[in-house]
Amino acid sequence: MFRRILIANRGEIAMRLIRCMKEMGIESVLAYSAEDADSLPVQMATESVCIGPAAASASYLNQAALVEAAKAASCDAVHPGYGFLSENADFAALVRENGMAFIGPDPETIRLMGDKEKARELMKKNGIPTVPGSDGLVDTADEAVRVADSLGYPVLVKASAGGGGRGMRRASCRDEVMAAYQDARAEAQAAFGDSSVYLEKEIVRPHHIEFQILADRYGGIVQLGERDCSMQRRRQKMIEEAPAGCLTPRLRAKMAKAAITAAKASGYVSAGTVEFVVDQQGNFYFIEMNTRIQVEHCVTEMETGIDLVREQIRIAAGMKLSVRQTDIHPAGHTIEVRINAEDPQQAFAPSPGTISFAHFPGGGGVRIESAVYSGSRVSPFYDSMIAKLIVHAPGRQEAIHKMRAALEELTIEGVRTNINYLYLMMFQRDYLLGQFDTSFIEENTEKILKWEKACRKKAGLTG
Numbered sequence: 001m002f003r004r005i006l007i008a009n010r011g012e013i014a015m016r017l018i019r020c021m022k023e024m025g026i027e028s029v030l031a032y033s034a035e036d037a038d039s040l041p042v043q044m045a046t047e048s049v050c051i052g053p054a055a056a057s058a059s060y061l062n063q064a065a066l067v068e069a070a071k072a073a074s075c076d077a078v079h080p081g082y083g084f085l086s087e088n089a090d091f092a093a094l095v096r097e098n099g100m101a102f103i104g105p106d107p108e109t110i111r112l113m114g115d116k117e118k119a120r121e122l123m124k125k126n127g128i129p130t131v132p133g134s135d136g137l138v139d140t141a142d143e144a145v146r147v148a149d150s151l152g153y154p155v156l157v158k159a160s161a162g163g164g165g166r167g168m169r170r171a172s173c174r175d176e177v178m179a180a181y182q183d184a185r186a187e188a189q190a191a192f193g194d195s196s197v198y199l200e201k202e203i204v205r206p207h208h209i210e211f212q213i214l215a216d217r218y219g220g221i222v223q224l225g226e227r228d229c230s231m232q233r234r235r236q237k238m239i240e241e242a243p244a245g246c247l248t249p250r251l252r253a254k255m256a257k258a259a260i261t262a263a264k265a266s267g268y269v270s271a272g273t274v275e276f277v278v279d280q281q282g283n284f285y286f287i288e289m290n291t292r293i294q295v296e297h298c299v300t301e302m303e304t305g306i307d308l309v310r311e312q313i314r315i316a317a318g319m320k321l322s323v324r325q326t327d328i329h330p331a332g333h334t335i336e337v338r339i340n341a342e343d344p345q346q347a348f349a350p351s352p353g354t355i356s357f358a359h360f361p362g363g364g365g366v367r368i369e370s371a372v373y374s375g376s377r378v379s380p381f382y383d384s385m386i387a388k389l390i391v392h393a394p395g396r397q398e399a400i401h402k403m404r405a406a407l408e409e410l411t412i413e414g415v416r417t418n419i420n421y422l423y424l425m426m427f428q429r430d431y432l433l434g435q436f437d438t439s440f441i442e443e444n445t446e447k448i449l450k451w452e453k454a455c456r457k458k459a460g461l462t463g
């Protein structure tokens with residue numbers, strides 16, 4: 001087993017990793033930016049090393065500085081968390097070249113699955129349904145129009161290197177294809193330094209259903225059930241839950257099998273997620289694979305009782321999976337919400353600043369993942385997600401009631417948050433009935449924001 005692991009990340013996921021390493025008797029070395037000098041993970045880690053200034057490009061994305069810090073601190077492995085360098089094949093390779101383990105899949109697998117168009121081709125070859133789309137990359141606007149016409153509208157122009165909802169544009173008719181093509185390319189070039197795009201037919205009102213996978217180096221591979229991540233705003237997940245009410249046992253089994261096939265086809269080792277969209281008729285289509293620990297991994301942990309980060313670390317250290325498929329029995333119902341420092345009333349603009357007071361809910365079945373404390377600062381330099389609140393209960397209704405109670409208790413002052421917005425979401429009739437798809441949040445936000453404004457006014461809060 002490893003003795004010391006470098007954490008190349010920050011915020012809540014850094015805390016999650018440090019806690020797990022403590023439990024495993026492994027020392028944690030946190031690489032942090034000058035901006036994060038006062039952050040909780042800096043205090044919690046065994047050792048902390050400043051690797052550069054605030055800008056991510058100079059710190060959390062600075063491969064050379066991270067590898068140097070890891071070597072100087074005698075680490076034997078690097079955990080990238082999610083975001084930042086977690087899906088960067090070059091970084092994974094660099095860590096290895098320097099004699100350390102990268103806690104994630106092999107660089108070749110990251111490269112292959114990071115190219116969403118290539119991943120799509122590989123899935124097709126392995127008999128996994130993919131969304132009807134272009135045959136390979138689309139290189140000119142004229143070709144984009146031709147392909148879109150033949151697919152039928154609406155279509156999505158998607159960046160091969162895309163992630164986090166970026167590099168994707170919709171065209172609802174022929175006139176919009178040109179602009180969608182150019183905008184997607186430009187955004188992908190700016191965000192990922194790669195402008196390649198492909199086309200997919202847009203599935204109407206789908207569910208986003210993903211399966212969690214774990215695989216070791218010895219052919220051991222298991223799936224830990226699904227998560228329904230259809231509650232999205234601008235193609236970014238906001239609320240995630242398991243199990244997914246839209247799946248019949250038969251469909252779940254078919255998708256689980258496809259997820260295992262997908263992982264095997266890519267030579268997958270470590271924790272990973274296979275993402276699908278499911279249409280209203282119950283047809284499912286592969287969209288992409290995320291080759292890292294995901295933001296919403298805790299949902300699966302609450303359902304199965306399996307610590308995914310621990311498994312990731314064990315696998316990277318050359319150990320076999322500690323669980324067999326027959327040991328995995330997801331139970332009860334889990335819901336996770338992402339708490340962001342943002343102002344829903346100002347188009348969800350980030351709201352950085354100092355947190356004057358923070359109180360987190362507790363009790364049975366309530367889990368908080370956060371690096372926030374009273375007096376801590378929310379930096380404008382990084383992602384606005386400041387906490388995840390996860391609840392687990394025997395059934396969905398009980399989980400929703402637990403989530404409401406926990407959100408009522410959760411208090412974060414000093415910055416604007418989406419707490420009230422999420423709370424009001426827990427009262428939407430169709431959500432309660434389990435009748436939602438990826439359009440739900442977009443369609444209900446205006447109503448909820450009006451409601452939130454009225455509540456604030458009634459409570460005597462200005463602004």
Ligand code: ADP
Pocket residue numbers: 011082083084163164165236237290293294295296382383384385
């Ligand atoms: P996931 O696929 O794990 O659900 P999302 O699709 O919501 O995650 O987000 C994708 C990407 O958005 C992440 O891989 C990361 O690049 C970025 N991201 C989201 N939250 C954070 C965060 N707290 N810190 C850094 N990056 C983040």
Ligand code: ADP
Pocket residue numbers: 131156162163164165166200201202203204206208232235275277287288438
């Ligand atoms: P990213 O790499 O940014 O996570 P994805 O390919 O996973 O991009 O797509 C992000 C979201 O966009 C999905 O969760 C889903 O809600 C929506 N989406 C993606 N592809 C399609 C499609 N073909 N039809 C309908 N919705 C889609």
Ligand code: MG
Pocket residue numbers: 164275288
């Ligand atoms: Mg995705």
